[in-house]
Amino acid sequence: MKLNTSKYLLDKKDDLKKIINILKDEFEYVSILGIDNSGKTFRVSTSGTSITPSNEEDRGFVLRVFQDIGFSEYSFNEVDIDLICNRIREIAKKDREIYLKNNDYIEYKKSPKDEKEEIFYVADVKSLPTDINPMDIINKLTDIHDKTMKKYSELLQVILVLGVTQINKIFLSNNRDLYQSYIYANAYGIAMAQNENGVKVEFMPGSGLMGYELIDEIEELVDIAAYKAVELLKATKIEPGVYDIICDPDFTGLIAHEAFGHGAEMDMFVKNRAKGKEYMNKEVASSLVNMRDGAKSYQEASSYIFDDEGNLGTDTLIIDKGILNSGMNDELTSLLLDIEPTGNGKRESHKRKAYTRMTNTFFEEGNDSLEDMIKSIEYGYLLEGFVSGMEDPKNWGIQCVASKGREIVNGKLSGKIVSPVYLTGYVPELLKNVSMVSKGLKLSGTGYCGKGWKEWVKTSTGGSYIKTRGQLN
């Protein structure tokens, strides 16, 4: 069945069109993005239950105008046509006059293309998020919680999280009339185990373009998290050094996203902040490495029809057999670099600016088997799970933290576990050392990505098992 559309956005559409009609003679380009996201997150833990709004709950609008002296925007959540028109005149004309009186500005040689496009997309779902019975969800999560706590005596806490968010967006300009409604679901099984050595935490994520039916995966997720948390209690510290490593799909995804993906965001090219700019069409990885990003590259939590600037989602081949083939961009970046938009302009909310952001980012799968990969290592580690990562696009430095490393000795897992594990080093060196890539592509869309220290947006990342060589700490 089809999702319900946003009555709020569709009821406001005539007013939004009136604003565009009033302003289109005063500015070269006028557009409005409307957002009406809503959802619920259920959380059952050892210490209690909660139902809270989705992290992406948001309702409001962004008005963008372009004139010969550049772009200006106004974010608002109260629709009063006269007030909004007067406010954007103040921001784009009066304020800009003050700012540019004695100072320079970034010149755009043309305005956005604004080619004619009409889309009204409403996703199909198995069950409507509004049709669920909260009691059924809480009872099921509670049953799984109790069963897991009973199974592992070392557990201190088990937390089960299930959230479903419906995204509703409208984008209007002189020539564009776009609407989309879709949903995604996120689930986490989190387990905390404790012994005399302290507390250890593990989590397993699940996600998809679906509704509350994701609940069927939670029992397995939390059982794996609990097993791994108990395992972590015996973890020791790693001896820092350079090792042969195998990265699991979650950690491979973290590398794709943090280590390389941020450096392929082309707003960083404009600012001369990305080393990738000088490596276009050059070797940056082993020939086994293919990397993609795009709202259409994979069906996961960051898939959409159009981005927050009204550009259609695409499928971008970032690395083609080890060669840096393309970056991704937002509208303003595509204008400055005179290239086609890739549909990667995303906002944290209606209150924030759009930047070039990743969507579904992953290394393509290969032909090797995990078994062969382990067999090929004399001494090294299998890295599992992701804790966090930080980009360094200018210098291609890596900081990616894995939940644990499993020691490999003479082609076999020894049973020894180290944790936490920091992978550091130089991105091209790590990617050029990729010598095996397994079958079985897997993406996870539970994460949020920041631009530097802020601007959190939903992304998905993944890959398969890759074998390489890296500095572990």
Added chain:
Amino acid sequence: MLLEIKKLLENNTKISAWVINENISSSSELFFIKDKLDMNRACDTKEYHISIYVDFKENDILYKGDSIVVVSASDSIEEIQTKINDAVFYAEFVKNKWYDLPTNESNVIKGINSFKNLSILKKDYETIFNVFFKDYGYESKVNSCEIFAIEGLKRVISSKGTDVSFPYSRFIFELVTDCETGFEPVEIFNGYYLTEIDLELIEVLIKKQLSETYERSKAIRNEKLENKRVIISGNAVEEFLKFYIDQATDSSIYQKISKAKLNENFFNNSKEKLNIVMNPYLSSSINSMPVDAQGKILKPYVLYEDGVLKNLKTSARFSHYLNVDNLGNVNTFEVKGGEVSLNEYIKDDYIEIMEFSSFIMDTNTGDFGGEFRLAKVVENGKESFITGGAISENIFDIQNEMLFSKETLVYKSSICPKAIILDNITVSGK
């Protein structure tokens, strides 16, 4: 709209308690590439976060359920009514042991400083621009910058009698600086969170970052360094010390995640005595709040005294379960400096980690560390800079030996020692 929401809540007989958090905010935002203005933006929003509580009994046991509604400025009354009804419906399925919501003796709060950042940005634009982009004489330069001037008003009103309004102001900027003259081009980026447009402070911060960027351009990848005195400075200090705040939080103690016990020393013969005061009126922080989201009016109080946990960081629910006073959710704090000046600790060889890529402190496990982008090495009086190394430690292994500098600094949510000194640390390298 606030009065209409209040009326709808009061008219719903299923609701046992409610708290409305109103937030009215305006911002002016400027985005620069080098010193050229790219986009300018403004944002005016009004939002209401409404917590709805429902009390109910099952088998003679009293429970409290809750749910949160977000109301936007242009929601119709019918929509708000529907949202409230939905929230009541959902709250009835949240079966938490009953607890009470906070009441206050009065609604009087101390005065909160606020600044006219929006008008000052326009009025003094040329001066502000000059502070950000003038040539300070470094080989490193400003690559790009984002500036956010914000003013707002918050009001917290509850069915338990809380009704507190207070203004807030923020001046936030993200600064990227780069240097092209070293071994290879390098950059450093940081976010700065001020309450006002303090030009003298902004100049100090910009110069410090330009200087560190230049130093990073001279930095080399280090070999493994063992048994070293490592000094942690910069934003990592606050992240590190937040471990002790999290350990003192009622929910962590209730869930037995924390090792802290009320009125017991958290340390075992530590060299440094930890003293932390929770201060909701910390004027330097954008996170200062005189009232928490549940309507508890906040006051300063002692969290740790000489390492002994004297009070908890509390919420209505978990403080009730633990049978301790609810002092409210204070997010700003002050950590007392140590007995000895930093100058004493840097007389011998040391490594000062000035910029982590992203410092990680796991407040559940105590694991901390990360890769660093800039560290200063002093060996036999000779200074050099390294990059790309990392540390990985557990706080429980080092806390009895750690030391704080006597000097303190202002951080995003706190005033903390300028530096934390750790001995016998391994710094991994290439």
